[in-house]
């Protein structure tokens with residue numbers, strides 16, 4: 001018996017809302033949205049966790065400028081280090097290199113992190129998802145059953161993929177709370193974003209951050225009703 | 227015994243050069259480069275195959291405007307349909323939906339396609355890779371040992387990832403023939419690209435295509451020497 | 453007929469193992485892939501002749517047993533509810549079962565093909 | 580000490596299986612994860628007390644057997660060549676062995692952990 005599966009529920013029982021930021025394609029802005037959304041909610045006094053699940057291309061620690069030179073502290077489990085108020089858990093604390101992991105190994109790593117990370121009480125735990133609908137997606141759907149925010153760009157390729165994934169998620173009985181068009185009508189292309197990467201202070205002042213007001217308010221509104 | 231593993235060598239023995247278009251992150255232009263590169267080489271009289279290995283987000287058929295309404299023809303194997311002279315093989319012929327496949331299943335699908343597709347004689351077989359360094363990457367490295375062209379964007383996030391992956395590929399004893407900066411110094415952002423998507427004629431006339439001249443010539447030059 | 457390609461792969465496996473002997477090859481055909489056994493047998497015969505391999509073939513069909521990773525339900529694959537096109541897609545890429553089939557109990561596409569996926573060489577014996 | 584978190588998960592598995600009995604729990608500790616057995620045992624004792632579970636624990640250590648997917652070489656994990664930091668990273672996420680270790684024969688990071696990964700509950704018996 002895999003004991004990790006029996007403790008995961010305990011580890012997230014203090015979390016009010018679990019939100020996976022996903023979308024079929026890579027490079028559409030999932031990590032940027034997940035990171036800045038977490039930052040905005042935290043800066044507005046909410047208790048927020050951010051779990052980076054893209055083991056082959058971890059980025060939130062770079063976006064938020066987190067110090068990954070030391071291991072997270074431990075106290076009967078792993079305490080996710082705080083960055084600008086956000087509890088951030090990422091494979092980046094443990095590896096600075098490419099992680100050549102097969103799907104079954106990604107699956108195992110995710111279960112391991114979920115089993116040992118002590119999130120405590122959170123209003124929101126935001127999951128930064130990798131592209132695709134493979135192991136990480138299937139495991140998250142099964143183990144955590146989160147709500148989804150889907151990110152697309154205005155391109156045909158991205159829209160086609162996100163549409164398919166939305167159907168899949170809904171067929172699996174899970175909820176898509178919003179589909180956000182990045183680099184387009186919902187979040188505009190922000191030429192200052194790249195310079196703000198690495199600084200939580202600068203990030204909060206970007207147009208990108210302002211363009212996330214609507215979804216931030218939507219998430220805050222619904223917190224007590226779900 | 228898995229008989230597919232014993233026929234793969236036979237299926238690609240007529241291929242002079244195997245080139246995987248990869249790069250850590252998604253959305254950096256891997257499929258666009260792979261597709262237009264195949265198109266350019268084919269338009270210049272080379273025998274070219276294009277194998278789409280991104281089962282969770284297949285796109286070359288959309289970029290090239292391939293007709294996927296019918297199954298590929300069969301003759302003691304599967305004959306990859308031609309699009310503008312390119313032999314294109316893709317899961318898109320068999321599925322128009324999101325494919326929720328775990329890594330072991332991606333691995334199985336890839337072996338299946340490699341075992342049944344009859345490429346015949348080719349100067350180049352170009353592999354359009356999914357993001358990441360998971361099963362598809364590991365299987366391709368093991369079964370096909372291709373040369374790699376890596377794609378990045380100018381962003382810190384993308385460059386950090388591609389650098390890690392380059393190290394990994396080289397440690398695995400495989401060759402990176404070029405790292406190309408897309409949406410930047412090597413291939414400029416091309417506002418006409420999106421409109422050209424779906425038309426091989428328009429694609430060949432884009433600035434994007436012109437910006438691929440250098441790598442195209444490099445690949446042509448070395449064909450007889452490798 | 454892509455059954456020929458599958459048959460050819462079996463002949464290559466046999467050649468690799470024991471090229472010189474007279475062989476008895478036992479093949480499992482998983483029902484998920486819906487291989488046309490008659491054409492497959494023809495392919496085996498023709499490719500064996502072509503490669504000068506002396507062999508007899510024993511073919512057994514294996515029902516495709518699926519198990520849901522979400523609710524643990526086990527069931528057997530049957531192409532009953534599938535369209536012609538969907539069944540044919542699974543014939544080419546058996547993993548696309550995950551695209552076209554859901555668990556009969558919970559609907560999840562996240563299941564394991566426990567056995568009966570496709571073509572498998574079980575045994576190669578010298579006769 | 581994240582060993583406590585691992586120990587707690589074992590207690591939760593036991594509670595789920597047979598909450599009311601006096602139990603004998605057999606645990607395999609895979610060497611890849613380099614669990615500190617003393618702290619782990621302490622964690623088991625404390626969490627059992629906290630959850631009012633009566634149990635004894637039998638712990639066996641399992642060498643980590645690795646097999647290369649590229650060249651089939653088999654070998655046993657030892658943290659010999661690893662830096663302190665790398666070994667500690669594998670302690671937290673055993674899969675990172677693929678990041679820090681290569682096949683001793685061909686160098687490939689593409690290997691399978693055949694056994695001895697981490698914490699596994701082998702048996703829960705009523706005493």
Ligand SMILES: Nc1ncnc2c1ncn2[C@@H]1O[C@H](COP(=O)(O)OP(=O)(O)O)[C@@H](O)[C@H]1O
Nearest residue numbers: 026027028029030031032183188189190193381
């Ligand atoms: N609205 C935007 N304006 C400018 N740059 C953006 C915007 N959204 C994303 N980016 C940039 O696009 C790249 C991909 O974003 P990222 O969040 O890493 O995508 P994903 O997680 O989907 O792969 C990054 O370099 C990021 O800085």
Ligand SMILES: Nc1ncnc2c1ncn2[C@@H]1O[C@H](COP(=O)(O)OP(=O)(O)O)[C@@H](O)[C@H]1O
Nearest residue numbers: 155252253254255256257258409414415416419
């Ligand atoms: N140089 C470029 N100029 C304009 N658009 C581009 C360029 N390169 C890529 N794109 C667009 O970027 C998006 C992602 O490209 P794609 O080739 O699908 O990336 P990947 O295969 O790496 O995920 C597509 O919408 C594509 O049309």
Ligand SMILES: [Mg+2]
Nearest residue numbers: 030031054059
């Ligand atoms: Mg990301």
Ligand SMILES: [Mg+2]
Nearest residue numbers: 256257280285
């Ligand atoms: Mg692509």
Ligand SMILES: [Mg+2]
Nearest residue numbers: 485569570571
């Ligand atoms: Mg098969």
Ligand SMILES: [Mg+2]
Nearest residue numbers: 612696697698
């Ligand atoms: Mg473990």
Ligand code: NI
Nearest residue numbers: 453454455543
């Ligand atoms: Ni067929």
Ligand code: NI
Nearest residue numbers: 580581582670
């Ligand atoms: Ni520890």
Ligand SMILES: [Zn+2]
Nearest residue numbers: 520523555558
């Ligand atoms: Zn089910």
Ligand SMILES: [Zn+2]
Nearest residue numbers: 647650682685
């Ligand atoms: Zn090896």
